[in-house]
Amino acid sequence: MILTEGLSKRFPKVTALDRLSLTVGPGVTGLVGANGAGKSTLLKILLGLSPATEGSARVLGLDVARDGGAIREQVGYMPEHDCLPPDVSATEFVVHMARISGLPPTAARERTADTLRHVGLHEERYRPMGGYSTGMKQRVKLAQALVHDPRLVLLDEPTNGLDPVGRDEMLTLIRRIHTDFGISVLVTSHLLGELERVCDHVVVVDGGTLLRSSATSDFTRSTTTLAVEVTDTGRHPDGTAALVAALDRAGIRTHAGGAAPGAGRVLLLEAADEETYDTVRDTVAELGLGLVRMEQRRHRIAEVFHSAAGSPADSAADSPADPAAAEPGRPGGTGQPGQAGRTRTGETGKTAETAGPSRPRATSGGPDGGGRDAA
Numbered sequence: 001m002i003l004t005e006g007l008s009k010r011f012p013k014v015t016a017l018d019r020l021s022l023t024v025g026p027g028v029t030g031l032v033g034a035n036g037a038g039k040s041t042l043l044k045i046l047l048g049l050s051p052a053t054e055g056s057a058r059v060l061g062l063d064v065a066r067d068g069g070a071i072r073e074q075v076g077y078m079p080e081h082d083c084l085p086p087d088v089s090a091t092e093f094v095v096h097m098a099r100i101s102g103l104p105p106t107a108a109r110e111r112t113a114d115t116l117r118h119v120g121l122h123e124e125r126y127r128p129m130g131g132y133s134t135g136m137k138q139r140v141k142l143a144q145a146l147v148h149d150p151r152l153v154l155l156d157e158p159t160n161g162l163d164p165v166g167r168d169e170m171l172t173l174i175r176r177i178h179t180d181f182g183i184s185v186l187v188t189s190h191l192l193g194e195l196e197r198v199c200d201h202v203v204v205v206d207g208g209t210l211l212r213s214s215a216t217s218d219f220t221r222s223t224t225t226l227a228v229e230v231t232d233t234g235r236h237p238d239g240t241a242a243l244v245a246a247l248d249r250a251g252i253r254t255h256a257g258g259a260a261p262g263a264g265r266v267l268l269l270e271a272a273d274e275e276t277y278d279t280v281r282d283t284v285a286e287l288g289l290g291l292v293r294m295e296q297r298r299h300r301i302a303e304v305f306h307s308a309a310g311s312p313a314d315s316a317a318d319s320p321a322d323p324a325a326a327e328p329g330r331p332g333g334t335g336q337p338g339q340a341g342r343t344r345t346g347e348t349g350k351t352a353e354t355a356g357p358s359r360p361r362a363t364s365g366g367p368d369g370g371g372r373d374a375a
């Protein structure tokens with residue numbers, strides 16, 4: 001669907017993309033990177049809206065430098081920032097976008113009704129968009145990207161500004177774009193964790209360069225870590241503590257499952273071999289505890305990139321993919337090239353150079369984000 005070769009984009013003070021070579025196939029692909037990693041810049045180049053400084057890119061076999069118009073006929077685009085006119089309704093707006101994409105009036109109206117229904121906008125679609133919630137606006141932006149029945153959609157941070165329920169609904173919609181309509185999706189996010197549920201493939205960029213491109217299943221393969229949870233009983237009011245002590249006597253070390261709600265009851269241990277499973281089962285039975293779960297853990301994508309500087313992997317599951325670039329002049333960069341941290345890339349044991357520990361990030365766009373999407 002997409003092929004880039006040595007693609008660079010340099011602004012006067014910043015290199016947004018640095019010799020990026022990338023292949024994106026059909027299906028749902030996540031493009032993950034911190035604030036300022038170059039994701040939006042890449043999408044605008046792929047749409048033929050912004051010229052690359054060097055290198056080349058093809059979308060659906062078309063050259064982005066020459067065939068921008070033809071690409072946009074077949075590709076839908078959902079921009080990151082708020083771009084909806086407040087005084088028109090969703091129906092009027094999406095019909096207008098369908099007409100711009102070349103659909104005749106009747107087809108434009110029919111497709112608009114179908115698409116707005118698909119994204120979950122019903123009676124509200126006749127009201128001016130100025131009164132919409134963030135979630136409704138995101139749905140309209142998605143609808144206008146889909147209305148001309150594209151082969152591929154580029155979605156820029158579609159979950160930005162949404163609460164957890166809204167984010168979940170948006171992710172489900174994104175998955176359905178592919179499963180129900182066969183449209184391929186390239187979706188960006190600064191949250192590593194959220195894409196593993198909906199993407200077949202994940203591409204991680206940092207500082208405009210490719211950090212890793214893999215099938216999601218490669219990121220989330222089973223680990224040798226076993227998660228165990230037991231009930232309390234009258235004899236053992238703290239069943240978890242009793243199990244920790246008994247397993248310790250059996251030579252099996254455990255640690256707490258993490259900071260997530262309810263995770264305090266989950267014990268993690270290394271399952272060196274099959275016997276470990278039997279020992280855990282027998283120990284639980286001997287103590288008379290109920291076994292709630294005994295399951296093999298899977299990698300979370302975020303764990304693959306957690307910093308060697310010590311940020312705990314479990315709490316990073318939904319944290320920014322933010323190896324803030326250690327490059328002078330880059331927002332969030334430490335300006336100390338020597339501070340790059342070394343990060344394990346999961347089971348493969350390979351290492352990737354990233355910079356420093358994760359830092360918090362605002363949820364809606366960058367500090368300079370509002371004006372940049374004018375294109």
Ligand SMILES: Nc1ncnc2c1ncn2[C@@H]1O[C@H](COP(=O)(O)OP(=O)(O)OP(=O)(O)O)[C@@H](O)[C@H]1O
Pocket residue numbers: 011012014015016033034035036037038039040041042080157190330331365366368369372
């Ligand atoms: N028109 C522009 N002029 C100058 N610098 C720009 C311009 N557009 C982007 N940049 C810079 O290029 C870098 C990459 O920006 P880009 O918007 O592509 O990142 P991003 O990964 O999409 O992050 P975000 O989620 O914040 O949009 C940033 O440092 C940004 O400030």
